[in-house]
Amino acid sequence: MKLDASNLWQEVLEDLSENISKPNYDTWLKDTIGISFQGSTLIIGTRSEFVNEWLERRLKPLILKLVAKRADEPLDIEFKTVSIQKEDKNEKVFALQPQYEKTTEHNLKEEKQQQGWSANQPSLRKNYIFNNFIVGPSNRLAFAASQSASNSPGKEFNPLFLYGGAGLGKTHLLHAIGHSCIEQGLNVVYLSAEQFTNRLIASIQKRNQRNFRNIYRKTDVLLIDDIQFIAGKEQTQEEFFHTFNELYEAGKQIVISSDKSPNKIKQLEERLQSRFEWGMIADLQVPNIETRMAILKEKIKIHQVKIESAVLYKIADICTNNVRELEGSLTRLLAASRLTGEDINVALVEDTLRHLQTSESLYSPPSVDLIVEVVCDYYKLQNTDLLSNNREKQYAYPRQMAMYLLREVANISLVEIGRSLGNRDHSTVHHGWRKMDKGQIIDEEIKRDVSNLKELIDRKRKIA
Numbered sequence: 001m002k003l004d005a006s007n008l009w010q011e012v013l014e015d016l017s018e019n020i021s022k023p024n025y026d027t028w029l030k031d032t033i034g035i036s037f038q039g040s041t042l043i044i045g046t047r048s049e050f051v052n053e054w055l056e057r058r059l060k061p062l063i064l065k066l067v068a069k070r071a072d073e074p075l076d077i078e079f080k081t082v083s084i085q086k087e088d089k090n091e092k093v094f095a096l097q098p099q100y101e102k103t104t105e106h107n108l109k110e111e112k113q114q115q116g117w118s119a120n121q122p123s124l125r126k127n128y129i130f131n132n133f134i135v136g137p138s139n140r141l142a143f144a145a146s147q148s149a150s151n152s153p154g155k156e157f158n159p160l161f162l163y164g165g166a167g168l169g170k171t172h173l174l175h176a177i178g179h180s181c182i183e184q185g186l187n188v189v190y191l192s193a194e195q196f197t198n199r200l201i202a203s204i205q206k207r208n209q210r211n212f213r214n215i216y217r218k219t220d221v222l223l224i225d226d227i228q229f230i231a232g233k234e235q236t237q238e239e240f241f242h243t244f245n246e247l248y249e250a251g252k253q254i255v256i257s258s259d260k261s262p263n264k265i266k267q268l269e270e271r272l273q274s275r276f277e278w279g280m281i282a283d284l285q286v287p288n289i290e291t292r293m294a295i296l297k298e299k300i301k302i303h304q305v306k307i308e309s310a311v312l313y314k315i316a317d318i319c320t321n322n323v324r325e326l327e328g329s330l331t332r333l334l335a336a337s338r339l340t341g342e343d344i345n346v347a348l349v350e351d352t353l354r355h356l357q358t359s360e361s362l363y364s365p366p367s368v369d370l371i372v373e374v375v376c377d378y379y380k381l382q383n384t385d386l387l388s389n390n391r392e393k394q395y396a397y398p399r400q401m402a403m404y405l406l407r408e409v410a411n412i413s414l415v416e417i418g419r420s421l422g423n424r425d426h427s428t429v430h431h432g433w434r435k436m437d438k439g440q441i442i443d444e445e446i447k448r449d450v451s452n453l454k455e456l457i458d459r460k461r462k463i464a
């Protein structure tokens, strides 16, 4: 008997429905159809490229097995995208179509769904909301700006650019903005710059760039995480530039996160850098001990456990680098305590977090004293000269250099730097920092000094 592609696939679908969950079946298989044979290959029609990819990756082995069983011979399979047209009798008619014609609204919505968005919902972590975010001096500005951006999207702070080191809460804030905007009924797209790049490449390969553009240029709110990833990637920058312009001109909110400020991202086109600076730039710093304590208290509330304050203090004291490390340490402790049946006490903390204590000098920022000492050595000054009010260049220049390094290398706040360097005003510190920051571009001496000093600090820190 001659095999009929449509019937064969119907039989295989029945087998598949018994083998995989209903939601998966409905999402990926329900609307597929057996189209034809090409040699010994069964051509299966699906509704989108994303379905093809998913089936190819996740179900191909199972499908091959079931097809072989039903057909009584091993056959190859191939997934092809087809479009669906409704006929008078409401019957589905499938027709093979080349990729680049696939740009109907219907398909657009579909593709969004296949990428993990339901019509209006990107995949955001449920607990990354404003209410769960502990605010302190290190993140106050970033938090307030994020809230403002979500209260009046596209108006006040557009674009909003958040930057800071790993594990300091950038993604948390981006998701929180997303949740808040979704609640207002806005269309939100959240993705990392890496995903943006990968999807762009895929759309170019599959020649459905128009669909790609429709998704990213037609949203109300675009949240792009870790933009530094597009550094050096010309075509992605070009595409992102146009995405940015279209959204910006339409008054849509754009929020971008990065590990560095726009002017520090190397190999970022100037026109993008300047656009990132059009709106609001807010940085996230390492939280101080009080904020770390508050974060721990919030997290144990979520875990519904009680830990004494002195013990929490010990954890906060050891975990100085970022919030992710702090959370990870708490999780480790909870696991250790469950495993041993021991309460979480200072001894357990010391034992469990020993790895952080011993390597701390390598990973945590250098201390004020260390930086001041290196600067004094380098310029052959006394500590008292640096802290004095003497404004002669031989003292003022090293002092400003110290300000710059304390902020850049040790992430210390302007106010604190002022206090450490002879009780100076934070605007004086800002002036000093800025002079060195900008100076490096035009002044070879500054550039060389910064580079030498950073190296010296790094070396000294490793010995310390």
Ligand code: ADP
Binding pocket: 128, 132, 133, 134, 135, 139, 164, 165, 166, 167, 168, 169, 170, 171, 172, 173, 295, 298, 323, 324, 327
């Ligand atoms: P980043 O994107 O900057 O690397 P994340 O947003 O992923 O950092 O944050 C790392 C973890 O720390 C997340 O679990 C996040 O919820 C948590 N976190 C960061 N900052 C805070 C904060 N201020 N309050 C509560 N949790 C925070």
Ligand code: MG
Binding pocket: 170, 171, 172, 225
């Ligand atoms: Mg992140």
